[in-house]
Amino acid sequence: MxxxxxxxxxxxxxxxRQQIIDATIESxxxxxxxxxxxxxxxxxxxxxxxxVLYHFRNKDELIEETVTQIYDSLWSFVQxxxxxxxxxxxxxxxxxxxxxxxxxxxxxxLLALSSIITNHRNKQGDLYLxxxxxxxxxxxxGPMLEAGQQSGDFRSFAIVPMARTLMxxxxxxxxxxxxHPDISLRDYAGELxxxxxxxxxx
Amino acid sequence: MxxxxxxxxxxxxxxxRQQIIDATIESxxxxxxxxxxxxxxxxxxxxxxxxVLYHFRNKDELIEETVTQIYDSLWSFVQxxxxxxxxxxxxxxxxxxxxxxxxxxxxxxLLALSSIITNHRNKQGDLYLxxxxxxxxxxxxGPMLEAGQQSGDFRSFAIVPMARTLMxxxxxxxxxxxxHPDISLRDYAGELxxxxxxxxxx
DNA sequence: GACAAATTAGAACGTTCGGTCTATTTTTAT
DNA sequence: ATAAAAATAGACCGAACGTTCTAATTTGTC
Numbered sequence: 001m002x003x004x005x006x007x008x009x010x011x012x013x014x015x016x017r018q019q020i021i022d023a024t025i026e027s028x029x030x031x032x033x034x035x036x037x038x039x040x041x042x043x044x045x046x047x048x049x050x051x052v053l054y055h056f057r058n059k060d061e062l063i064e065e066t067v068t069q070i071y072d073s074l075w076s077f078v079q080x081x082x083x084x085x086x087x088x089x090x091x092x093x094x095x096x097x098x099x100x101x102x103x104x105x106x107x108x109x110l111l112a113l114s115s116i117i118t119n120h121r122n123k124q125g126d127l128y129l130x131x132x133x134x135x136x137x138x139x140x141x142g143p144m145l146e147a148g149q150q151s152g153d154f155r156s157f158a159i160v161p162m163a164r165t166l167m168x169x170x171x172x173x174x175x176x177x178x179x180h181p182d183i184s185l186r187d188y189a190g191e192l193x194x195x196x197x198x199x200x201x202x
Numbered sequence: 203m204x205x206x207x208x209x210x211x212x213x214x215x216x217x218x219r220q221q222i223i224d225a226t227i228e229s230x231x232x233x234x235x236x237x238x239x240x241x242x243x244x245x246x247x248x249x250x251x252x253x254v255l256y257h258f259r260n261k262d263e264l265i266e267e268t269v270t271q272i273y274d275s276l277w278s279f280v281q282x283x284x285x286x287x288x289x290x291x292x293x294x295x296x297x298x299x300x301x302x303x304x305x306x307x308x309x310x311x312l313l314a315l316s317s318i319i320t321n322h323r324n325k326q327g328d329l330y331l332x333x334x335x336x337x338x339x340x341x342x343x344g345p346m347l348e349a350g351q352q353s354g355d356f357r358s359f360a361i362v363p364m365a366r367t368l369m370x371x372x373x374x375x376x377x378x379x380x381x382h383p384d385i386s387l388r389d390y391a392g393e394l395x396x397x398x399x400x401x402x403x404x
Numbered sequence: 405g406a407c408a409a410a411t412t413a414g415a416a417c418g419t420t421c422g423g424t425c426t427a428t429t430t431t432t433a434t
Numbered sequence: 435a436t437a438a439a440a441a442t443a444g445a446c447c448g449a450a451c452g453t454t455c456t457a458a459t460t461t462g463t464c
Binding site: 030031032033034035118119121125127130131134157158160161162164165167168169171172173175176179187188191192194195196198199201 | 321371
């Protein structure tokens with residue numbers, strides 16, 4: 001009897017789950033969300049697909065845990081880098097730099113994330129993961145921008161368009177990098193840093 | 203016998219095809235690319251699904267013609283507005299303004315476009331519509347930015363990151379508008395205009 | 405009005421999907 | 435060593451997919 005109430009996972013189960021999640025990330029990155037079927041994920045790990053559904057209640061749970069894991073990993077990398085800076089300008093640059101560094105190390109993770117959250121819907125048809133992700137993003141980046149306006153480092157722009165543009169600009173970099181793997185991500189990051197330096201400047 | 207060699211379409215056939223394409227747009231906008239099945243499109247028009255595949259060779263052709271039509275419509279609206287301006291700064295603002303105007307009038311078109319091109323793959327698994335669309339975009343916006351640099355109106359930034367950020371910024375506005383239909387698109391457009399004014403400025 | 409072409413509906417096909425069920429093997433605990 | 439629990443493979447299910455086929459109906463033409 002597993003996972004009734006708050007039973008902890010065994011090491012084996014944790015390993016299996018991680019293995020399956022990794023395969024899900026790889027599949028979603030390479031074949032997209034639509035191409036990520038339970039059977040294909042299982043095949044990647046060389047297990048029967050019923051094993052996937054033994055370790056995860058259903059596909060939705062697998063998808064959600066995959067997304068959660070990626071987000072936790074990403075933000076736990078990025079957030080300290082932001083908080084390490086004291087001025088708003090430095091924080092903004094640190095955020096872009098950190099996100100690009102993470103991007104370079106975890107391409108498939110962010111590709112999978114993007115493909116999943118823009119396609120995965122609940123029974124009601126809502127892109128609820130996209131909604132949650134966007135809200136979480138604004139909650140993290142919004143205050144940073146507002147602080148910059150309070151301190152006088154930033155001009156008074158509307159927070160949402162600026163934060164969204166920043167978010168989508170970085171996603172655009174990922175999209176570009178996928179199709180042109182030889183570009184310098186460092187250069188791209190540098191371009192975005194000056195771009196948003198100028199865009200936010202007083 | 204229809205569509206052998208270069209037989210023209212009858213008025214009725216043209217009307218049917220347009221009807222089907224419109225339903226495809228509506229479906230892709232509301233249910234996403236994955237939710238856009240031939241049977242559902244047919245249902246929207248109250249015809250049998252075999253009728254859809256009578257007027258279009260297969261689903262791929264339906265999707266491609268839908269995308270082509272949206273792009274032709276969008277660019278034939280936007281491009282004259284750009285060319286009507288003489289300075290690079292004015293062209294950039296005109297482009298953003300025009301794209302937002304089109305957006306406000308044709309929400310479903312651009313939602314469908316976005317969902318389709320980021321998901322539709324050929325047998326080899328390539329997102330070829332996304333690739334084509336991005337290249338076409340860069341071919342149109344890139345020269346405008348380069349001209350601005352030549353004339354000294356713009357600083358010397360890398361074209362691709364700037365063009366891509368512009369593209370994704372507008373797509374981000376669409377995404378935001380969908381979830382917050384009451385926002386002022388005019389305001390959002392204004393924010394982007396100043397943002398990119400500053401970002402490109404000498 | 406008759407005949408051919410264009411258009412349509414609906415059944416059917418093979419495939420894939422997420423999910424369930426059962427039986428078997430492997431692991432763990434005593 | 436043995437009994438219980440965990441883990442796995444594989445068959446199976448109903449639903450949905452794109453596509454094909456056939457038969458019927460509508461339309462256009464002479």
